[in-house]
Amino acid sequence: MRFPKKSLLMASLLMPFTMQTQAQLKLDNYVIPSGKPGAAVGKVITSGKALVTGDTSGLFMISKNTLRLKKNKSLPAGAYKFEVAIAAGDEKGTFTLVKDEFHQNKVIAHRGAWKNQPGSQNSLSSLKDAIKLGCAGSEFDVWLSSDEKLVLSHDAEIGGKVVEKTPLAELQTIQLDNGDRVPTLEEYLDEGMKQNGTKLVLELKPSKVSKERGKQLAASAVEMVRAKQAQGWILYISFDYDILLKILELDPYAKVAYLNGEKSPAQLKADKIWGFDYNYGVVNKDISILKDARSKGITTNVWTVNKAEQMDQLLNAGVDFLTTDEPELALEKVKTK
Template sequence: MILKTLITLCCLSIGTMYTHAQNMEFLTNKVIAHRGAWKAAPHPQNSLASLQEAIDLGCEGSEFDVWMTADGILVANHDADHKGMLIEETSYAELLEAPLSNGEKIPTIEAYLRHGMTQHQTRLIFEIKPSGISKDRGREIAEKSVKLVKELGAERWVDYITFDYDIGLKVLEIDPQANVAYLSGDKSPAELKEDGFFGFDYNINKLKEKPEWISEAQSLGLTINSWTVNKEEDMRWLLDQDVDFITTDEPEKLFELMRNMK
């Protein structure tokens, strides 16, 4: 009887572990919400509400933009300024005096990551913005970003993107296993592969100008993303190219298009 009970408990434990493992599977549907899902709802861009909306929609990823305040706090905001205050020259306490339109405070990256880690379906696309102060500060932001991700145990959730090549290289120096994609469009797939990048995330116009980079990246095992894709004709073109991801302000439209194309 005791042996039977132990076997039953063991089976239940294994079943629980298996269920948890299943729940850790991230979605793979190509849809990346640009600054969260903010347009149709609407929510403030880069807010926790826009992140949650992207999660609720079932997006594969939700992109957010990372800056560092004058007192060293990493925050999510698209522009270099928040309501007229230059983030890099302003303390976090001062930024808190100007809430977002929905009443949220400008989120710290720690709060953003912690919120994203409450689920296991939508990846967090961590864009490290180039510093307007210096290249050294940009590399410092990269260091602080990777350190925070590691401290929180968020590596599984996070893919990095950046317009600053040196920032991307710094992330890879600190964490060679990190997924890092480049945004600026001035590096070939071969160059990215040689330097250890995960892939590229180029503007739709750059990919139309150099469509051969798509097949070259695929042959090298690099991922392909494109931004910011809001026109149906561009979405269709990228889907026909079988790119890995599409970053859009209108994830609802992209989901509908993909359903109709099946």
């Protein structure tokens, strides 16, 4: 189909305006340094001059497109979530910022705290118990159900049902330990955002259906995290490298880590991957990979570390995180390091 030259001219004039009005502001960080008046929170990603247009706390300002605490302001005790609206021309955004009181003990509870606690793995109970223990993070696994709902399960099957071939309502009839049921990602985020001590480590499971469905899972998860304004709590991990790349396409400032183990720290850095999260067997073959990663700014996590001697070895080697089914033991170990 051919268009008159006048129509093409009008389209070319309107296109930049349309794209500009549809553009959304972004932040490169959502976590507020604690106890530091005047501290920078994050860079506002926009082509215009950004201004704070809404801030009920009165704590924030923007200087040279950097969102920061006002110099004479400190974060109030007890409060940990703050909403800020920012605009730059026609671009607008509202962001939930979280006060950085996250635990620095390196312990990630694998599927939550469940092995020595009453709740089921990947349940709201196991998340609550990981939070009570004071873990740095609680890891959990997410799939798309047959009706494209984001739902938690470690395995492709749960309660005799294939997650990707079963609707959410049916999955939530499965009886789990401690009266738990299969939660949705939305429910998990709602629970996790009630505190600011334990990070939420969201594992996106490679689809058994297709690679495209894996990318759809990534897009749906990023959309849900944005809708809940949960960016400050979330770390993403996956065995599927394409899932991680899709997340970064949608949110270039997301923190993503790779699980499979065959990529070097240099390869991860080149692809702007935040960290590796490799199996103990991979790291134990050459423990110097931890030092190599550190030199390249790649964060290190090792799974699933359940033995005391392995914990000691990795902590002594300077690992950033340990993912474990034994968070109680790991928390005792980190106290001695």
